[in-house]
Amino acid sequence: MSNPYVDLGLSAPVNVSWEVTFACNLSCLHCVSDSGPKRNGELTTEECRRMIDTLASMKVFQVNIGGGEPFLRKDFLDLMDYAHQKGIVTCISTNGTLIDDQIAGRLDNGLVYLQVSLDGARAETNDAIRGEGSFRSALRALECLSKRGLGVSINTVLTRLSFPELDQLEGLADSFGAKFRVSRFRPSGRGKANWSELSVSKEDLLLFSEWLSRHQQVSTGDSFFSVSHEDRKSLGLNMCGACKLTCCVSPLGEVYPCAFLQEKEFLAGKLPQDSLQFIWENAPVFHSFRELEIRSCESCLRFDFCHGGCPAMAYHTQRRLGLPDPECLANCVTRLPVTAWRHETGDHCGPGSSGN
């Protein structure tokens, strides 16, 4: 069963993912937004301020800021000050390259949480994905932020390279007093081209699922409900929140169901021409997403845990919504011999009829 209160329809998103620029000084292999140079038509400072006004009037609780690298925007800290003055909590995803003591000091106001991206516990591993010198820069940022006691986490995208180093990454986070968060790699943006090279195998996803159960303090946001066991059910959402609890605004002001579905066919509207409140309430794309049912999953034993998983994964791998997440736990275990999944999952669940 999904959340009956959410099903009634919320008046506004709980949080909004806002990619504030395409500009990035790194060129990560898995970048969801294919960031690089700044692009024409990015929202101006004034347009961003108006958007913050809207978010505040809609009572959006939290804005998750990403990019590109947000700190490359010259007006970024002023915009954050403006959002914080309005009581909006922000969570900033950064590669850490531009963070110094001065910036850390400016962010020390109790309304900011930072996620510093790191894709390996060793420079060799991380820099292979994120670029030369990025490991050292991220550690320097973590030092500046943790020295001030700011809320910070290391965020790692689960790939074939980072998977073997999760324990060390968790230890590294601990050494900075930071939390550890693992995000899902999806074949969108630059991730499409590098999907086959970097995505983890089904067998490794099963092992990762077990690893998550042993590491309850590791957060995953809304990334891994599709492979999480019952013991993690209370730690977060067990459903896709797109268009129900969250949505995404691109650097150009385009509004999408989520950061991983920034495709023309999912464009719900564009700021500042359209109002975010109007889009949230009326956009046909959002309505159809709210009504999305992954019927072939409904008889699966795990349906209550994942409700069909991540629609973006289904779309990017099968070009259709409404199909099961190809990397859900049930789909993973059916790929293995029965004896293997019984061993791996401890009989928490069996392979459901997930329609694969």
Added chain:
Amino acid sequence: MGQEAAYCLSAGVQVRREKFGLLFYDYRGPRLYFAPTRDLIQEGFFGGQVTVADLTGEICGANGGWPRKIVQGWIERTLETLVGKGLICEQSVC
């Protein structure tokens, strides 16, 4: 929990009205809490100025005939739950 008690949001907690009642957001989690209070409790109640007795009176007044004792009991149970979850705290009214 006294009738003269008033309540405010705990640090890091925000609240807004929804169809089902009140939606709380706790930044420290972060986590959400859905309180099915319908339109009986407004966000403004958690400003620390309105007492439980005031709220009871308001609800009974707006819904003529509702028994005060039952309304009072519902309010107390609701507030106890919210206090237990660390979303609100009691504040003395000067």
